[in-house]
Amino acid sequence: MASLSSLFDPELLRRYDVPGPRYTSYPTAPQFTPGFGEADLRAVAAASNGDPIPRPISLYLHVPFCTSPCFYCGCNRIITRDKARGTAYLTRLYREIGMASELFDRDRDVEQVHFGGGTPNFLDPLQIAEVMDVLRRHFHFAPGARMDCSIELDPRFITPAEVGELAAAGFNRASLGVQDFDPAVQEAVNRVQGVAQTLGIIDACRAHGFRSVNVDLIYGLPKQTLEGFSRTLDITLQARPDRLAIYGYAHLPDIFRPQQRIRAEDLPSPEQKLGLLRLAIEKLGQAGYEYIGMDHFALPTDELARAQREGGLHRNFMGYTTHAESDLVGLGVSAISHIGASFSQNPRDIAGWEQAIDEGRLPVWRGMRMDEDDVVRADVIQQLMCHGRLDFDAIGRRHVIDFREYFADALARLRPLQADGLVEVDGSGLRATMRGRLLLRIIAMCFDRYLTAAGGSAPLYSRTV
Amino acid sequence: MSGPGVVFPRSGPAVMADDGDALTFCSTCAFSQACMSEGMDKAALMDLHVLVEHVGPLHPGEHVFREGDPFGAIAAVRAGTVKTYQVDRNGHEQVLGFHLPGEVIGLNAIHDDRYPCNAVALDTVMLCRFSFPKIALLAQRLPNLQQHLFRLMSRDIGVASLFARDNTADERMAAFLIGLSRRLAARGFSPRRFQLTMSRTDIANYLRLAPETVSRVLRRFEQDGLVHIKLRDVEVLDMQRLEALALAVLRD
Numbered sequence: 001m002a003s004l005s006s007l008f009d010p011e012l013l014r015r016y017d018v019p020g021p022r023y024t025s026y027p028t029a030p031q032f033t034p035g036f037g038e039a040d041l042r043a044v045a046a047a048s049n050g051d052p053i054p055r056p057i058s059l060y061l062h063v064p065f066c067t068s069p070c071f072y073c074g075c076n077r078i079i080t081r082d083k084a085r086g087t088a089y090l091t092r093l094y095r096e097i098g099m100a101s102e103l104f105d106r107d108r109d110v111e112q113v114h115f116g117g118g119t120p121n122f123l124d125p126l127q128i129a130e131v132m133d134v135l136r137r138h139f140h141f142a143p144g145a146r147m148d149c150s151i152e153l154d155p156r157f158i159t160p161a162e163v164g165e166l167a168a169a170g171f172n173r174a175s176l177g178v179q180d181f182d183p184a185v186q187e188a189v190n191r192v193q194g195v196a197q198t199l200g201i202i203d204a205c206r207a208h209g210f211r212s213v214n215v216d217l218i219y220g221l222p223k224q225t226l227e228g229f230s231r232t233l234d235i236t237l238q239a240r241p242d243r244l245a246i247y248g249y250a251h252l253p254d255i256f257r258p259q260q261r262i263r264a265e266d267l268p269s270p271e272q273k274l275g276l277l278r279l280a281i282e283k284l285g286q287a288g289y290e291y292i293g294m295d296h297f298a299l300p301t302d303e304l305a306r307a308q309r310e311g312g313l314h315r316n317f318m319g320y321t322t323h324a325e326s327d328l329v330g331l332g333v334s335a336i337s338h339i340g341a342s343f344s345q346n347p348r349d350i351a352g353w354e355q356a357i358d359e360g361r362l363p364v365w366r367g368m369r370m371d372e373d374d375v376v377r378a379d380v381i382q383q384l385m386c387h388g389r390l391d392f393d394a395i396g397r398r399h400v401i402d403f404r405e406y407f408a409d410a411l412a413r414l415r416p417l418q419a420d421g422l423v424e425v426d427g428s429g430l431r432a433t434m435r436g437r438l439l440l441r442i443i444a445m446c447f448d449r450y451l452t453a454a455g456g457s458a459p460l461y462s463r464t465v
Numbered sequence: 466m467s468g469p470g471v472v473f474p475r476s477g478p479a480v481m482a483d484d485g486d487a488l489t490f491c492s493t494c495a496f497s498q499a500c501m502s503e504g505m506d507k508a509a510l511m512d513l514h515v516l517v518e519h520v521g522p523l524h525p526g527e528h529v530f531r532e533g534d535p536f537g538a539i540a541a542v543r544a545g546t547v548k549t550y551q552v553d554r555n556g557h558e559q560v561l562g563f564h565l566p567g568e569v570i571g572l573n574a575i576h577d578d579r580y581p582c583n584a585v586a587l588d589t590v591m592l593c594r595f596s597f598p599k600i601a602l603l604a605q606r607l608p609n610l611q612q613h614l615f616r617l618m619s620r621d622i623g624v625a626s627l628f629a630r631d632n633t634a635d636e637r638m639a640a641f642l643i644g645l646s647r648r649l650a651a652r653g654f655s656p657r658r659f660q661l662t663m664s665r666t667d668i669a670n671y672l673r674l675a676p677e678t679v680s681r682v683l684r685r686f687e688q689d690g691l692v693h694i695k696l697r698d699v700e701v702l703d704m705q706r707l708e709a710l711a712l713a714v715l716r717d
Contacts, residue, residue: 050664051696053680053687107677340696398695400472400658 004285008278009435012420017270020441021448022294023385024317025343026378027368029336031450032345036367044342044369045103048327051340055327056142057104058112059135060318061093062332064350065122067157070191072179072221072249074256076334076348077118086123089332092357094134096331099362101138104327109142110135111326113170114318115151121158125165132169141170148173148211148323153201156193160204167208174205175214175243181235182228185221188266195235202239212242212302219276220249222266229276230283237287242302245295245319246280248273292320293385293440313386320386341370373449376401381444388432388440413446470655472698473565474545474588474662519543521591529570529584529592536580538594539571545590546662550670551582560671563587563663565645567652569617571597588662632714637672638682639707640714642692646701657704660697 021028048054064078065086078085113135120128128151141147150173151166163174178198179191186192205213215236219229236244251267253259268276289297290305296319298305307313307322314321316328317336328338333353336345344367347353356363370378376399383390392403404411414430417423422436423443432443445451520540523529529540529547547564561582564570574580575597604611632640650656661668669676686692691707693700701707 047664050666052661052665052668052683052699053694054665055696105676107680400475 004281004289004291006434007291007438008281009438010274010278012422012435013274013277013438014270015420016422016439016442018442020445021451023381023441023444024315024319025336025338026381026444026448027343027370027374027450028448029343029345032343032366032368034366036342036344036364036369038362038364040342040367040369041337041339041344041362041364042103044339044344045327048340049105049108054105054108055325056109056111056323057139058316058318058323058326058328059110059114059139060328060330060335061113061115061120061131062117062330062335062346063089063115063120063122064118064333065089066117066119066154067122068190069258069261070179071189071258071261072218073258074250074252075118078350083124086127090123090127090131092354093131093332095357096363097134097138099360100329100331104139104329106140108140108327109146110139111142111146111148112318112321112323113147113149116318117152119154119157120151121153121162125158125162125169128166129169148321150174150318152177155198155201156191158201160200160207163201163204164208167210172209172211173214174201174210174212175216175245176201176241177216178232178236179216179218180221180224180229181232182224184223185228188222188262190261199235199239202241214243214245215239215241216245216247217280218247218249219280220251220268220273222262224268224272224276226272226275226279230279233280233283237283240287240299242299243292243304244284244289244297246277246284246297247295248277291437293388293437294320296320308387311387315382315385337367341375343367343370372399375399376406377447377449380407380447384432384444384447385440388437389429390431391429393428407447409452410447413452414443417443417446470650470653470658473649473654473659518594519591520594521589523586523590523592525586525588527586527590529586529590530580531583532580534580536571536574536578536597538596539569539574539600540592540594541569542566543591543593546587547584547590547592548587548663548667549582549584558670560667563645563667563671565648565652568648572614572617587664587667634672634674634678634682635685636710636713637674638679638686639691639710641668641672642699642701643708643711643715646704657701659699661699662697 063086064076066073066077066079067081069079113132115128115131123131132149135141147170149171151171152175153163155176155178166174176198177191178193179189180186181193181195181198183192202213202215217232217236251259251262251264253262284297288299290300290308292298292304292308292313293315296304300306303322304313304320312322312324314323314325316326316338317330318328327340328336330337330344330346332346333350334346334348336343344364346363347356347365352365353363376395379398380390380395383395390403395401396403396406411425414423414425417436418425421433422439424431424433432440436443518538520529521543523545532551542564544566547570549561549564549570551559551561553559564584570584571580573582600610600614604614645659645661646656649659663671665676665679668674669679672679674682683692683694686707687694689706691701691703691710693702
């Protein structure tokens with residue numbers, strides 16, 4: 001693989017710094033409508049059981065609580081120190097697990113469990129282990145070797161001993177929020193987190209046999225400097241996490257209220273932001289990491305990097321994964337499910353979610369059934385986001401279409417991107433160039449029917465870089 | 466590409482279940498051949514008051530007829546899939562067959578005055594309904610049509626007994642896929658690419674297998690490179706080997 005530094009083309013990154021979807025799904029969530037309800041979810045689940053080889057199941061559990069607000073956060077979360085809220089939440093979550101499990105045939109293995117948030121470790125390890133027990137009672141888990149069980153951890157609120165309890169409960173992957181170790185930055189975003197504390201949790205994950213540890217960093221935060229971020233990268237890379245995500249901070253205080261507490265004058269300029277990204281890419285390259293896609297990097301030995309080399313990488317709401325397509329069941333407030341050719345989302349407000357559960361209903365707020373065109377485009381965009389390339393014949397064959405004819409308008413939209421050297425197109429396929437790979441979603445946007453239908457007035461997406 | 470033919474249950478010019486007109490039959494009509502070889506066109510049939518009634522669209526789960534309903538008509542499937550089934554004394558469903566475009570349902574009611582089974586739409590279904598007394602009357606005048614009816618009836622019985630014999634799960638599944646492939650090909654659909662419009666439970670019931678076995682056998686077929694399956698879509702990759710496996714059941 002070519003050096004990572006050829007990913008970075010400041011001129012292109014400046015030119016294509018436009019808002020765009022992250023394509024954890026296609027169609028994206030703004031296309032979901034309240035016309036899709038509980039009866040639809042039941043119908044698509046029943047139909048999924050009727051597939052000749054039903055897909056395995058992935059479970060996503062959303063824990064919305066955080067003890068303290070990080071100012072950069074754009075997630076749907078509830079700030080509280082009241083642990084009783086967690087207990088009340090779990091009571092309803094168990095009811096939802098019970099209802100959801102009844103939708104699926106007994107021989108459908110669960111191959112993936114992911115706890116996200118909020119802060120999943122707002123719950124204590126005993127509570128998390130209890131959730132796992134409830135899941136095991138209602139679903140059939142695949143044998144350990146096939147089973148991926150991951151959790152997002154805030155290192156400030158967990159001890160190394162507690163990591164051992166999570167391992168005993170079945171967890172074998174963790175993702176740690178770090179963002180930046182620079183004390184000035186940590187203060188500006190209201191997330192003060194010690195280096196020793198963080199490294200201790202990474203070590204504990206290793207000691208307890210976790211298959212992978214991911215670390216999240218963010219560039220573009222207030223008070224961030226090249227020197228400070230360089231130290232953060234050095235400390236992080238010395239710990240050699242299997243996976244690294246480098247997210248760009250998008251300052252949208254009108255949409256994400258917590259961001260109003262970040263002072264705009266503390267933010268790095270667009271030029272400085274690009275400098276931070278360049279620094280990260282250089283250091284990751286030197287340390288031997290490979291680029292997976294979007295904001296994600298991994299060591300060559302990691303399963304994600306291997307899957308990408310072998311063409312077996314997938315992408316869903318939980319990010320990149322090695323699991324072939326599965327039916328994804330989202331549990332908890334705001335969680336999204338993807339069953340068969342459908343999407344559905346639980347209420348984003350906790351009251352709405354609670355009410356549905358209390359009334360014995362599956363909490364469906366909105367969703368959609370994909371049509372044939374959605375299915376074709378979802379495949380194309382998935383291929384792009386995971387492998388940065390398309391084989392026209394392979395896609396044409398899968399969907400019984402003539403790719404060049406079907407996507408004539410998309411290929412026309414790609415022409416300026418071709419001229420700019422983001423992508424190479426020939427008779428048999430297309431391939432993102434090294435420089436284009438950081439801008440994969442710009443390429444994917446050319447295949448998004450809903451963006452082109454909206455005439456470019458894209459909904460509120462974060463910027464591409 | 467996937468070879469000739471439209472991928473069932475999509476439609477296209479080759480398999481379009483058009484309505485026909487006063488002079489031509491629906492392209493999928495099971496009787497058109499028999500009538501035309503007798504030199505009768507639709508106008509002549511109309512003179513005989515053998516009117517064909519177009520029924521549908523029926524939605525998934527809607528019944529064409531139920532067991533015990535008085536028998537008056539047979540129907541040809543124009544589009545979609547119809548499942549026929551009986552319910553035994555213990556309330557267990559037993560799938561008798563899946564009827565594809567161009568195939569006839571209700572034939573097994575002829576010897577009785579009531580339908581001996583249920584018929585339900587599995588997807589969006591369009592039908593042609595023929596009043597049976599009138600068709601029978603017509604058959605007296607058209608020996609060819611009578612022969613055609615007998616042929617349809619014997620084929621129906623043949624299909625029902627296919628899986629009663631002592632065959633392995635692999636052989637039954639192969640025969641099921643080859644059967645579908647051949648029947649679809651006869652109607653202008655692709656023999657290599659088609660959708661399974663029936664659920665895993667229905668297939669299992671029809672083949673007298675457990676649903677888990679259906680999945681297990683198909684997964685093995687995939688590993689062996691016989692077929693590729695994605696959700697409901699089936700692609701036959703090695704027709705020869707699949708046919709060889711099906712031979713024990715199909716015997717031709």
